Amino acid sequence: MPHIVIISSSIRRGRVSHRTALYFRNFIEKNNSGSVEILDLSEYNFPLFEERLRFTENPTDKVLDFAAKVKAADGIIIVTPEYNGGYPASLKNVVDLLYDEWRRKPIAIASNSGGPFGAAQVLTSLQFSLWKIGAWTVPAIFQVAKVQDTFDENGEPSDKIGTDKRAAVFINELLWCIEAKKRMD
Secondary structure, three states, X not given: OOEEEEXXXXXXXXXXXXXXXXXXXXHHHHOOOOEEEEEEHXXXXXXXXXXXXXXXXOOOHHHHHHHHHHHHOOEEEEEEEOEOOEOOHHHHHHHHHOOOOOOOOEXXXXXXXXXXXXOHHHHHHHHHHHHHOOOEEEEEEEEEOOHHHHEOOOOOEOOHHHHHHHHHHHHHHHHHHHHHXXXXX
8 A cells, every 4th residue: 555645835823725634634544545644844843945955964853754754655745825826935945955755756736725716826836846856746636726615624525525526536646656656666
């Protein structure tokens, strides 16, 4: 069974995009799609990016722990809000911090917004950053518009049937990419 890491990238007080991360953890566990772990960037309190991890002289234990979990994951789901058309600095910080850990890693993107467009603008910039470091971004995306109305605090969707149907397509695409990577290695 593949191991999937979900990166919850918002560190804001009162954030709602974390609900999407909770939803995916519940969905993956309920469907026995793999083992799953949430890496919540609000719990890491990373220092501002100065240098890639491999060139850092004394990285913290938390940084090393995060890097090891990303490296060990078979696939990753990044859950990101859209801030002014881009993704949060907390996510940019860890994307830039790591390099080898991202290389050829299947990564699926779930974008969130409080408005009606599901953070469509964030997708291009995040995909481009991930492509530049050699990550494998999964073609399927999962956009969440009005995230505050789509999921409750525990990640339960307001439209369970519709959300689960979209999630199944998204997760199956990630699982296909994970399997394809294993066959190529």
